[in-house]
Every structure is written in C-alpha cells, then in structure tokens.
Amino acid sequence: MNITIVAGARPNFMKIAPIIEAIKQKKSEGFDLSFRLVHTGQHYDKNLSDTFFEELNIPFPDINLDVKSGSQAEQTAAIMIGFEKELKQHPTHLVLVVGDVTSTMACTIVAKKAGVKVAHVEAGIRSGDMNMPEEINRIVTDNLTDYFFTTSTHANTNLEKMGVSKNNIYFVGNVMIDTLLKNETRFKKPPVWEELNLQEKSYFVLTLHRPSNVDEEVQLKKLILQIAELGEKYPIIFPVHPRTQKFLKGLKLDFKNLHYMSPLGYLEFNYLVKHAKAVLTDSGGITEETTVMNVPCMTLRNSTERPETCDIGTNVLVGNDPEKISQAFYKLYSGHWKQGKAPELWDGKAAIRIVDHIMEIFKLL
Template sequence: MEITIVAGARPNFMKVAPIIKAINKANQADRQISFRLVHTGQHYDKKMSGSFFEELGIPEPDVNLEAGGGTQAEQTAAIMVRFEKELMNNRPHVVLVVGDVTSTMACAITAKKLNIEVVHVEAGIRSGDLTMPEEINRMVTDSITDHFYTTSSHANENLIKSGVPLSRIHFVGNTMIDTLLSNYDKLRNPEIKVNGESLKPNSYFILTLHRPSNVDQESQFIEIIRAILEGTGNYPIVFPVHPRTAKLLETMNINDPRLHFAEPLSYLEFNYLVKHSKGVITDSGGITEETTIMGVPCLTLRNNTERPETITIGTNVLVGTDPKKIKSNLMDIMNGQWKKGDIPPLWDGKAAERIIASLLEIYEEELALIPS
C-alpha cells in the first residue's frame, strides 16, 4: 500500500509525525506500507530546518513543492499545478491530508481529479464562520473525502448532518495530542528573561494573536492588549509574535514593561512555556487542544470555535473580543476560580495507530481485489 502524505505548514507536520511513526511500527510487524511525504511549501518558516524534523522524529520531506506566497487563489493554483505533477510521477493508492490549511483543500481536489482516493485526518470540525479561509478549506475537503478521521463526537455529528455515511467516519482521536504526549518529557525551556530574570512556573501568561479580526484594526488591537494588561495584575505576558502581527506592531506605540515580545518559538520551547504558565490567551484553535491536555487555563479571543470539546470538556473558554469579558475572565484565573477541565475521549496518544490500522483494513482489502 502506497500513501502520499501532505503537509503545508508547521502545525501539519505535528499532525503527520505520529502517523509516520505508526506506519514505521506497522512495517516492523510485516505490514506493507510505503509513504511519500510531500511539503507543499505553503508557509515559509525559518524554524523548519533539519532539526525541526529530527525533533519530531520524522524524515525530511521527499519533495518541497515551494508553492508559498501570493493571494489565496494564486497559492491554491500553484499547489494544485505542482501537486498534480507530483502525483503523476509518483501515483499512490491514497492521498492523506490533515487539518484545514489551503494545501489540504488544494491537494484533496487534485487527487480526486486524478481518481485517487482521499482520506482527511481532523475531518468534520466546523466553526460556522465562513469569513475564515480555514472553514472553506474544511467544507470543500470534506465534500470530496473518501474516509474521515475525526477528533471528537462534535466532528462526527457535523459529518453525519452533511450526509456522510457512518461507514466512512472513523473516530480515532487527535494526532496533535499524540505528538504532544510523545514529546512531553522533551519540552525545552527557551530561557526567556523578562527584566533580566528567568520566568518562574505559574508566574506569567502566554499570549498569541494573529487573526485579522483581532489584529488588523489598530484601535481594536490596542483595546485587547489594554484589557489583557489590566486583567493580569503584575504578571509578565510573553507574546511570541506571528510575522503578520510583527508588521502591525511596528506601526503602533504599544509599550509596557510587562509585555515581552518574543521571536516565534520551536514546538518544544513553546509548549514548555504553555505547560508552566498561569494561563494562555489566544485566538488559535490548536493551542486550545494542548492547554486542555496540560490542564492550563485558556481564553480564546474569538466568537466561535471549531473545537467545542475544549470548552465543554477542557480548560478553554470562548470569551470573544469584548475587553470587559477579557478582563473579567482573566480575573477568574487570578482568583483561582478557573474550571479544572478533563480530557476528551480518545485523546490518549494512540490516534495515529488507529488511523493506520483502519487504513490497512480498508485499503488492503480493496487492493487484494485488484488483478495483479
């Protein structure tokens, strides 16, 4: 069985890393699986060096399509053109895509037009917000996917409502959590200093913001920062700055000794800081999954989320962007009144093994029916 695995950005590689490990484990048990790892090059990330892949325990990609840059349409087109050539030269039995980046949608479409089956890992998640490019990517990908690997009952329900047969929905858990748990003992202190002193556990907050609704309007962005500063007492706030946000910060006069801007961190460094923080303030979806596993309070500065299990079960709270709500929720953390949270079902570090077992069951049976 031959699988082409697609990744387009750093978070995608964190989702495919345990899948590759599960393939290698299956091969050790005499199962015949080969894979080709394709990096579309959607996002340039200077931290994606050889050490990044070594850190995650996966090989360097077999090919980098170098299809980054440009508008959404230009990027989608570049990925599709280059991935089509890749598939024509290296045709697999199945293409595996993960998450919800542009590469996921573009490569799914390309594969299906070549009559190659598509499996989607992290299928079925929905925010209901069509202003998010990711939501379009999810909907389009899932409309042509052959088998759906899901992280939660919410995702299952979304797919069922859209008419997907139960036989094609496979509830396996979360490969991002596989990666976190397998690296939990390897998390590395980045040794960030604030005012010349090292950060102490439970004595600082982590902030990540990058969504246009939060950072594109200067007045809104400043109001959010002020609310965060007012709600966090005297605690330092470590803000690893997304390149998009860094450009905006250059034009704003946001200065406070408690607000510490940091370079984007490696996976092991960032999660070390999250694990030992007093709380996380973010507009990212993936981080809310990791804070749930680590039992760290998390505020999501959005009006919707595609990961409701982090709220109903985990440590996350959806607070929107109202400065008053941000401040009041931060005070709950300061006063020790945050909910404890629990771990969602099957977020146990074995999702990738379930995926590979399922793929072997599905496709080995199908391949056995094809005349040699």
C-alpha cells in the same frame, strides 16, 4: 500500498509525525505499506529547519512544491498545479491530508480529479464562521473526502449532518495530542525563562494571528492594552507571529510586563504553556494542548471548531469583548477557573488507530 501524505504548514508536520511513525512501525512488521511526504511550501517558515525535524523525529519531505505566499487564488492554483505533477510522476493508492490549510483543500481537489482516494485527518470540525478561510477549506475538503478520521463526537455529528455515511467515519482521537504526549517529558526551558526569572504559574503566554484581531490597528491596540493592564502583576510572554509583526510596527505598545519575542520551537513553546498561569490565544491548536495539560485558556475568538475544549476542557471563549475578557481574568484571579479533562480518545494513540483503519480499508490486515 503507497500513501502520499500532504503537509502545507508547520502545524501539519506536528500532526503527521505520529502517523509516519505508525506507518514505519507497520512496515517494520512486514506489512506492505510505504509513504511519500509532500510539503507544498504553502507557508515559508524559517523555523522549519533541520532542528525542527530532528526535534520531533519527522523525516524530511520527499519533495517541496515551494509554493510560498500569494493571494488565496494564486496559492491554491500553484498548489494544484504542483501537486498534479507530483501525482503523475509518483502514483499512489491514497492521498492523506491533515487539518484545514489551503493545501488540504487544494490537494484534495487534485487527488479526486485524478481518481485517487482521499483520507482527511481532523475531518468534520466546524466553527460556523464563514469569514475564516479555514472553514471554507474544511467544508470543501469534507465534501470530497472518502475516509474521515475525526477528533471528537462533535465532528462525527457534523459529518453525519452533511450526509456522510457512518461507515466512512472513523473516530480516532487527536494526532496533535499524540505528538504532545510523546514529547511532554522532553519540553525544555527557553532562554527567556532565566532572562526574566520566570516562576511556575506566575506568567501569561499570549499568541495572536487571526485577521479579526491583528489586521485592524485600533482593535489590535485596544486588545493588547487591556491584556497588559489586566495582567499587570505578571510577565506576559508574547511570541510574535510574522503576520502580527507587520501590524505591530509603529503602534508603540510598550508595557513593562509585556515581553515580545520571536516564535519559539515546539519543545520550548510548550514548556512555557505547560507552566503558565494561563494562555491567551486565537489559535485552535493551542486550545487542545492547554486542555490536555489542564492550563486555563482564554480564546480571543467568538467561535471555535473545537467545542470540546470548552465543554470539558479548560478553554473559555472571550472574543475581543472587553467585558468577557475582564470577567475571565476575574475568574482566574479568584481561583474559580474550571478544571478540565482530556476528551475521549485524546490518549496518544490516534495515529495507530488511523493506520490500522487504513490497512483494514485496503485489506492489508
């Protein structure tokens, strides 16, 4: 059996890494299972270097469609054209897509029109915010997908409300946490640790990249100013996303405790997260990691597609509301931040379950 695995952006590779490892393990046991890894090139990321793949033991893609940037329509069209050629040249039994980037949606459409079955990892998550391109990608993908691998019971419920048969929904857990738990002992101090003489639980980590936070100059300035003032007693480490960098230029947001830096590798960034006093972010994936590592997290968004990180995890939604942000800092400083725990099946074995289910579906077991 041949599986074509699609990755379009850096977080996708972190999600497919344990799945590829599980496929290789089955193949070594004598099962007829092989994969072809397709990188659409949706996000050009200089950090997708040899070091990145070696760091997480990810094989290099068999092909890079080299789509790069463009408008939503341009990028979607380019991915579809490139992936259609890929499927014609390399027929497959199953296309496996992950997450909610444009590549996820575009390759799902192409596969279905080519008569190929599709499996979606992280199916069923919803924010309810149709202003997010990712939400549209999720909905389109899940309306075409054949097999749904979910991270939570919330996702299961969302799919059932869509009319998806329970027989096609597989609650497997979270592959991002597979990668996190496998590499947690390998996290390493970034140079900034020694440069700033950072101490455990005595600094903040900040990340921003959502359009609602960074595209409007006044809003971005107001948000960073408040965070810098509320966290004035502590260093704030701010690895700046390339998108955010464009909007920061010229704002002159210089504060003694705010330290801008280039994006970090996986092992270094998660070292900072694990030992931080708290994380402030508008990233969904980081809220999953902080939940498992029991690190307080303030999400600078009004909605989340990962409600379990708020229900039983360490995450709190504050949006960019000054009052909610102030209240969250007060709760943190007063020592009353909630204790979280890992959601069900976030145990490092999601990829094994996914591959086992695929083999059952295609009657390889």
